[in-house]
Amino acid sequence: MSAAPETAGGVIHDEAAYKRGLRLRTWRGTAWQNFFLLAIVAGIAALIALGFTVVNDAFGYVIATYETPAAELAPNGDLNGLSNAELAQILTEHTPSRLAVYIRDYLYSGDPAEFAKLPMSQALPGATLLPGAENRTVRELNDEQQAAILGDNLSQPVLVTIVEDNVVGESIYQTFSLTESLVNRAGIEAELASAPEGATLSFRSWVSLDFLLSPPSANPATTGARVALLGSLWVTALTILIAFPIGVGAAIYLEEYAAPTRFNRFIEINIRNLAGVPSIVYGILGLAVFVRALATFTGGRSILSAALTMSLLILPVVIINAQEAIRAVPLSLREASYGVGATKWQTIWRVVLRSATPGILTGVILAISRAIGETAPLLLVGASTFIVSDPSGLLSKFTVLPIQIYNYTARPQQPWRDAAAAAILVLLLVLLLFNATAIIMRQRARRRLSA
């Protein structure tokens, strides 16, 4: 060791200078600590503000008016307890002239102008029809025959929605936020007094079982997230199923087999950059490749096309995290495996992948969060904005929750905002569900690896 520089020697021997320096050093540490605390507080405040805005809209009093109160149609006003035939009967009684319109809107998928001219067997191929109805056009059927078509071919929840929209005719006159509902009861009562005759005031949770189970409708009072929820579940699950094996496979190849050539480095750098490409670009790609070019396999604007597009989008995240995890497996463990005569593949499968599992799952968790929230690429690959039928398979049309939310918020009236808030809560719930599953799996994997 050479002699300490003179200035440093000065501090070391000068008690007062040392004390001053120490105070400064301590102060610096405290200042940083306070900054970190501030950062956390800001983060939590943002989170609370977000939660508050959503919850404030999702719950609160509403003033509603009805054409025919549900209590007059079903015991206790519980339409969900009625059978298909009973619901069809209600439609026949209250809106006989609209039965043909329901058939057209909910069962027919061709050109609307042609509908009235086609015999039923052509207009509704595959539908259950009463004998004698096949060769007649919809105008040639009587009310009972039309009602039977509705009752036999629509699901019960869809029939309930039709009854709610067209018979009950609940119409939201005014809604109040949660804060208003809690602090301004008197003002709300005053609004009720000035509302049309027969208006009712009730506390409404916009997220409800009904909301989860109903298909969307043109009336915010009866709309639901069912179709979008199922769409999100289908697309996300399928995306993970596709991206996980491919992503982990690519990571294994890059880390364990690819020689460190310039070409392979180039590929790796590109994968890293792909993680930052705007999602809309993936949408354009998905539209060109999966929806158009491969339409025969993917069915065009289908769940499969959406999942394939989303897989491309999250692949970089999965690959990068899996690579990091594989790289972090200590050399000593690999050596231990080779040392007792393992082949390369045995070492990868039994030692490397096992140890890398928690890190790989971290990537999957990040990827899931991204996949569930993405909207733009799915708009491009053709998620429908309004669709009432549940997705039924890989090739069916679909919509997803973010698009449903976007669709709600695009409308000017307050009730739609409240429905949007409810849908946001559902989306967060789905996100939590997927992430919790992955986190529990990761926790299990970690516990298996620790002492």
Place this chain on the structure above:
Amino acid sequence: MSITREAGPAWAIELNKLTVYYNDKLAVRDVDLKIERQKITAFIGPSGCGKSTVLRSINRMNDLIPGARVTGRVMYSGKNLYDTDIDAVEVRRHIGMVFQKPNPFPKSIFDNVAYGPRLLGIRDGKTLKQIVEQSLRASFLWDEVKDDLKKSGLALSGGQQQRLCIARAIAVQPDVILMDEPCSALDPIATQAIEELMLELVRQYTIIIVTHNMQQAQRVADYTAFFNIRKEQETAGNERRWGLLAEHGATEQIFNAPKLEETERYISGEFG
């Protein structure tokens, strides 16, 4: 072509002009050494003289290091292990290895020991249990762990972990066991246990151990190989260094009557 063990020759392993490079850098040069069957041979020498390099060349562990290149021959059971038709995977099943830092898998004690046999395709639970018990008994660990074989290997103490690694190595019934400073991470009591274990294992296996501990070499080794560093001034301020085998003989002779002065200096601690 596969390796068939021969019981015949007195030499378990013969190194012929073994030379190892890392990329273009010469690490050890022209090592000629015969390892006697069912004896313990110790490799000693200053840091960086290539003891680990030679040891790892014997079971082709160096294949895993990109840029490592070996010339010369490693003869085992009448085969040169570096012939192109020899599979390194097979070599390591005959010549096992124990490392400097205990490296049990993050798996149960049972799964650690059963790892090797399972690689060979043994699935039968009873057979595996038998092998695990035998191996743990042979590595003096059985009495300490027999009641919690399901416990993670990582939950054991350092010395126990190293004995677990030895059990894992002998579970595939190798012929030769290579140990690279197996006690350097252990306390004196654990070290003593490993030394006793080596003296027991040598009745069945050929053992080569790298050690920095002169007393350890004298306590356990039948033969000792002393490696040293050679330097050569290439250009001004640019020195070339490589390792070589300086002297080899019975441990008694190396420590009591070394032929070379450099050996004498090293074992008496005057080195460097």
